[in-house]
Amino acid sequence: MLASAGVARFITFEGLDGSGKSTHLERxxxxxxxxxxxVLVTREPGGTELGAAIRGVFLDPRFAGMDGTVELLLVFAARRQHLLEVIEPALAAGRHVLCDRFTDSTWAYQGAGRGVAGQVIERVDQLATGGRQPxxxxxxxxxxxxxxxxxxxxARRRNAAVDRLDAEAVTFYERVRQGFLDRAAGAPERFRIxxxxxxxxxxxAAVRAALADLLPGPAGA
Ligand SMILES: Nc1ncnc2c1ncn2[C@@H]1O[C@H](COP(=O)(O)OP(=O)(O)O)[C@@H](O)[C@H]1O
Ligand SMILES: [Mg+2]
Known part of the structure; x- marks a missing residue:
């Protein structure tokens, strides 16, 4: 399907930390x-002043014992504010939105990683975003x-102290990776792996190919 001129697209970049989201989003x-x-570039958790404050709580190593459902509620609280204050207004004004992480990260980390039930994620997603999809x-x-x-x-170690999620074992991240792949398998028309x-x-080169049908100009070059 070709993008018609003027239709602003909501595009999300997902994957583990270190997978290249920020590198390719900037490019x-x-x-x-x-x-x-x-184009508007933004990220989760964060993207608003309130979201940045929630991100600080979310990543703070002091809260090592945080329950998975508490994590879920925090990220969706930040996400609702982000949608209302930043993402939807930008799209309405005709700007494409490139967002570093969105609800698929919640399915991968809080769902596959922490074991929060899919039904719970779906209910909170409906409440917080109305099930908004990129x-x-x-x-x-x-x-x-x-x-x-x-x-x-x-470079990253210099810039940021080790955060709460950095303390997880590699088996946790393997579950998260599989969680992302399962999300992609469930929505092949939306995802590009x-x-x-x-x-x-x-x-x-793969990013350009994956965006060529949606965005004008050099994305298709
Ligand atoms: N194919 C690749 N795509 C993206 N980054 C890569 C690749 N190969 C190596 N890297 C390196 O991996 C790191 C990815 O970090 P970053 O883009 O910050 O990931 P994320 O935002 O997903 O945490 C960078 O240091 C980058 O130079
Ligand atoms: Mg990043």
């Missing part, structure tokens, strides 16, 4: 800005151990 935003395509979701996929090595690069184990250039 995609750069091609679009160079082509004067209006137009396209790029899943950056690679083995959990490899993502962890990248995510714990010296991109192999992120190889070079940045190879993954970037």
């Amino acid at each position: 995609a935003a750069a091609w679009l800005e160079a082509a004067r395509v209006p 137009d396209r979701t790029l899943l950056f996929d690679l083995p959990a151990a490899a993502a962890r090595r990248r995510g714990h690069s010296p 991109l192999d992120s184990a190889g070079s940045i250039a190879a993954t970037e």
Whole structure:
């Protein structure tokens, strides 16, 4: 399906920490800005002042024993504010939205990772977002151990102290990875699974191909 001019798209970037979401989101935003395509870049949890405050609580190692359903409620609280304050207004104004993580991360981390039941996630999602789905979701996929090595690069260690989720074992991240793959299998028309184990250039070519039908200009180049 070709995008008609003027239709703003909601595109999410998903995957483990270290899978390349931020790297490729920045690159995609750069091609679009160079082509004067209006675009808004944002992220979860966060994206608003309230969301940033919730993100601080969410990642704080002091709350190591946080219950999975509490995590779920925190991320959906931030997500509702983010949708109302940032995402929907940008789309209504004709800007494409590129968002680093959205509800699929909740299914992967709180669902597959922490074991919160799918019915609970669905109910809270209905309440918080009305079941809002992106137009396209790029899943950056690679083995959990490899993502962890990248995510714990010296640069990242310098910039951010180890957060609450960094303390989880690799088996947790393997469940999360599988959770993302299961989400993708359940919505193949929305998802594109991109192999992120190889070079940045190879993954970037896959990103361009995965967005070519939705976005104008160099995304299709
Ligand atoms: N194919 C690839 N795609 C994206 N990043 C890659 C790739 N290969 C290696 N990297 C490196 O892996 C790290 C990915 O980090 P980042 O983009 O911040 O991931 P995330 O935002 O998903 O945590 C970066 O240091 C990047 O240079
Ligand atoms: Mg990132």
